[in-house]
Amino acid sequence: MRMDLIQPFINSADAVLAQALESPVSIEDLSMEQESYRRHGIAAEVALTGEIEGRIIFDVDLELAIQLASRLAGIAVAETDETVVREAVCELANQIIGNAVTTLNDQGFHFHVHPPSLLTSELGGKSSEDTEALVMCLSTSSGKVFMNVALLYHRRRSKERHTVAGISRA
């Protein structure tokens, strides 16, 4: 998988989570995955379509999800407030993935991001050879966040297409 597609997601997750928690976030692990995704806590899934297609799963440990919901809502959120906690995770997924998509679009990758949906099943979709997933684990003082990024790149950016065309003509 191309790291130039992945880096904006890492940067965005780092920035948005650090701002929400007002504490540093560190990347604990990065790994490639072809097996079905196994959910850890409260998870949201966002689909991308266009030159880049695929999906991103944003998965937050329950304890951390409650803390994030409380911080974002400005009030103490209990574990029993499931709707609020789930909404918070979906909104954070939207912010993180939206910010990453912003960076990628400004770099010339054109695609569309869809609204997040809650992932309730224990297992997510299995990656294929074309859409091998990168799983990143981000560590915070209150728990872990997992992002499973499975993307398929359809087209070269216009700049790259022109470069390749120039080489073939030479």
Next chain:
Amino acid sequence: MEKFVAVKRAEDGQPVRYLIVDDSVFARKNLARMIESFGGQIVGEAGDGVSAIKEYERLSPDIVLMDITMPQMEGIEAAEKIVRNHPGARIVMVSSVGYQENIVAALQRGARHFVQKPVKPEVLYEVIKYVMKDESTPARGAGAGV
């Protein structure tokens, strides 16, 4: 949350009336808290572009805070339809997807401004003041003073 000098409508000194449009209930509540800290009044909420158009017709708010990525009808299309029927509508796009092409498309279709999520209250406050500048003035010491 930090308190801000309340922004009032210039013509009658009443609180600015807002319609908040976002498919996330959580995001709407978050924006509502900020608006209240600006001394504003939330007159309505909508979760998609179609409902936003209906709510605009019904409520005639002073400002619409409009998300972009929503089900049924996205925010840019809804903004365009509202502005087509109400050229004076003040619509501020509030979205995590803030690439240049998207911002330009929103502004070309009638949005007045763009704020990227995660929203910082002080940024939204300045945008609200800017968008309302011809018709409102900060009411120093009124209501939600600093």
